Amino acid sequence: MLKRGLAIITLLIIGYWLAQGLAGVPFGQDKMLVGQYYLDHVKEQTGSVNAVTAVVVNYRGFDTLGEVTVLFIASTGVGALLWERKKRRTAKTEGSIVLTTGTRLLVPFVILFGAYIFIHGHLTPGGGFPGGATIATAFLLLYMAFTMYEIPHKAFEKTEGLVGMGYVIVGLIGLAIGGYFLFDWIWQTWGWGHDNIGRLFSGGFIPIIYTIIGLKVGTELSGIIDNMLKEEVSE
Amino acid sequence: MEEASRASKFAYTFIVLFILWLVVTASLDSQELITGAVIALIVAALTHDVFTKAGLANLHPKRVAYAIAYIPYFLWAMIMANLDVAYRVLHPARPIRPGIVKCKTVLNSDTGKLSLANSITLTPGTITLDVDGENYFIHWIWVPDEVLNAKDDSEHVEKASEAITRPFEKYLRVIFG
Numbered sequence: 159m160l161k162r163g164l165a166i167i168t169l170l171i172i173g174y175w176l177a178q179g180l181a182g183v184p185f186g187q188d189k190m191l192v193g194q195y196y197l198d199h200v201k202e203q204t205g206s207v208n209a210v211t212a213v214v215v216n217y218r219g220f221d222t223l224g225e226v227t228v229l230f231i232a233s234t235g236v237g238a239l240l241w242e243r244k245k246r247r248t249a250k251t252e253g254s255i256v257l258t259t260g261t262r263l264l265v266p267f268v269i270l271f272g273a274y275i276f277i278h279g280h281l282t283p284g285g286g287f288p289g290g291a292t293i294a295t296a297f298l299l300l301y302m303a304f305t306m307y308e309i310p311h312k313a314f315e316k317t318e319g320l321v322g323m324g325y326v327i328v329g330l331i332g333l334a335i336g337g338y339f340l341f342d343w344i345w346q347t348w349g350w351g352h353d354n355i356g357r358l359f360s361g362g363f364i365p366i367i368y369t370i371i372g373l374k375v376g377t378e379l380s381g382i383i384d385n386m387l388k389e390e391v392s393e
Numbered sequence: 394m395e396e397a398s399r400a401s402k403f404a405y406t407f408i409v410l411f412i413l414w415l416v417v418t419a420s421l422d423s424q425e426l427i428t429g430a431v432i433a434l435i436v437a438a439l440t441h442d443v444f445t446k447a448g449l450a451n452l453h454p455k456r457v458a459y460a461i462a463y464i465p466y467f468l469w470a471m472i473m474a475n476l477d478v479a480y481r482v483l484h485p486a487r488p489i490r491p492g493i494v495k496c497k498t499v500l501n502s503d504t505g506k507l508s509l510a511n512s513i514t515l516t517p518g519t520i521t522l523d524v525d526g527e528n529y530f531i532h533w534i535w536v537p538d539e540v541l542n543a544k545d546d547s548e549h550v551e552k553a554s555e556a557i558t559r560p561f562e563k564y565l566r567v568i569f570g
Contacts, residue, residue, distance in 0.1 A: 254524055255506055255507065255524050256506075256507055256511075256524055258503075259503040259504055259506065259507040260507055262443050262444060262503075263507070265444070266409075266437070266443070266444045269440065270413055270414065270432065270433065271413075271417065273432045273436065274414070274417055274432075277428060277432070300443075354424075357422060358424040359424045
């Protein structure tokens with residue numbers, strides 16, 4: 159009781175303190191310093207009409223590379239923590255016919271929609287991470303509906319590694335051509351897509367990097383699901 | 394129904410996915426069409442075995458026509474069902490007589506059984522609880538007298554199927570087999 163009371167009082171103090179700090183920030187007023195630069199130059203400098211994507215992949219590409227690395231470490235960490243010599247799915251009861259048939263029908267649609275999200279990253283909200291998470295949802299559905307389902311491990315682990323390297327290679331090509339890592343060579347050196355901003359084949363290397371990230375996030379989250387849904391076989 | 398060949402399944406999955414792509418992009422730009430075709434090919438190659446059993450046979454004109462006719466039929470049943478439930482909720486005497494009944498279906502394919510289960514859940518105060526082979530276990534908000542007073546099990550199943558599954562089955566049997 160005393161502990162709970164103390165926790166509530168502490169939270170109230172922290173909340174009041176944060177509210178005081180935020181009260182000084184004016185609401186609804188123009189306070190863009192760097193932001194205005196992005197909005198003014200995003201189309202000519204990156205070819206993307208989605209400013210968020212351009213910032214995340216182009217202006218601040220290192221952050222995204224870091225995020226992908228964090229996700230990769232999370233996936234590897236789960237794999238290392240749950241490592242057993244022999245593992246098997248734990249589900250005991252088969253799903254009803256409504257669940258399994260519904261899953262069969264939904265899976266291709268979910269995967270196609272995930273691909274739609276990451277390919278249109280430079281045009282619509284979304285991008286590699288939501289698209290990849292959507293694709294992983296399709297595999298989660300398969301895991302939930304079928305007691306024996308397992309992702310095709312060999313293909314998944316190879317894809318994961320290859321697309322991870324692909325991201326770095328795209329950056330290294332930029333280093334070779336333009337002088338710094340993650341330089342957008344497709345847009346700035348080749349000038350590819352200048353005449354059709356807003357159509358699908360534009361946006362410099364953003365669609366390529368988002369395809370890479372989408373595949374990487376999709377395979378990685380599926381791998382985490384796979385690891386967590388298995389348990390050791392006792393013999 | 395026997396299973397279709399691999400090529401037929403693949404072609405059917407590709408067609409359905411490409412139509413979905415056209416719907417979500419809502420654009421006939423050549424770049425979108427090319428990308429959509431490539432992605433639909435890849436996804437169809439990965440998932441056609443999961444997606445369909447009958448393959449291209451699903452696109453038989455008679456089946457498509459019945460599927461299109463089924464949409465307004467089903468929507469009308471759904472609107473009437475929701476009005477009926479609203480009436481039961483608002484009525485001061487609350488005319489509710491719930492019960493679980495068993496029905497038998499004549500549908501063979503899994504997709505047909507799924508559609509029937511979903512159609513039942515979305516219409517007149519009925520919810521599918523479980524599907525086991527050809528038996529449907531359905532929760533009914535108002536079990537009518539003739540089902541309640543059925544003399545034996547087979548009459549009970551017959552009366553309940555007559556009221557719940559038959560109206561949908563005449564369409565779904567053509568659409569899904």
